[in-house]
Amino acid sequence: MSGIGVRVGRGFYDTFVLTWRNTLRNLRDPGFLVTEVLVVPVLFTILFAYVFGGAIHVPRVSYIDFLMPGIFVTTVLTSTLNGASTLAEDLTQGLMDRFRSLSIAYWAVPVSRVIADLVFDALGVLIMVAVGYAIGFRFHGTPGATAGALALVLLFAFAIAWLGTVLASALRTPATVQAAGGMLVFPLMLASSVFVPTQTMPSWLRAVAQHTPVTYTADAIRHLVLGTAGAEAVTMAIVWAVGIATVSIPLATFFFRRLAH
Secondary structure, three states: OOHHHHHHHHHHHHHHHHHHHHHHHHHOOHHHHHHHHHHHHHHHHHHHHHHHHHHOOOOOOOHHHHHHHHHHHHHHHHHHHHHHHHHHHHHHOOHHHHHHHOOOOOOHHHHHHHHHHHHHHHHHHHHHHHHHHHOOOOOOOOHHHHHHHHHHHHHHHHHHHHHHHHHHHHHOOHHHHHHHHHHHHHHHHHOOOOOOOHHHOOHHHHHHHOOOHHHHHHHHHHHHHHOOOOHHHHHHHHHHHHHHHHHHHHHHHHHHHHHHO
């Protein structure tokens, strides 16, 4: 096997080991499991379903069925913020210095972080599907549409995880990452179709909210869940996810290469 093949093989092994390490770290952190995987998504669901849901009218569909696709998106967003903060904490504690002494492939660090984030994103979404079913949510599309909806959630999670990796590697301080991530995520999440139809918003806000990646993704998942026509939303959601990943992966690689040298 050539020298390049050996290095690539070792890089994949490094990625596996670091993914296992990141997964165990999250599993051993009760605060992460309770807050990010359970409490925040469930609280959002209960708050909007039972506190605000009675005041929100969505034509031709129950509010629970409208809400849950948006909850899947918020689960991914909030989980990514925590993952980026955890990565920044690792960096401030000299993680890259220790890895340099072990000759670990620098690219294994961000890749393993993204894979671990995807594992917990998938877990969080499955939990929210169960919570949704408990309060009346149902998938109304075909099995293929249901699988497509879940795949789209994970594609969006993949793209956002890389964006979080860029924030962590560029800013490095957990508090700064949390602040910057919150300033980016929460306006996009609230000014979108996650919780309410964009048609109810003022015209100036609606013009922006209808064209964000969060709105396109929530709408695309909603169309697939409800079994309604929504090819444009699905296409645009995929375009946004691929676009975010295409920009974020080289940026994360650039920052981690600088950290590794």
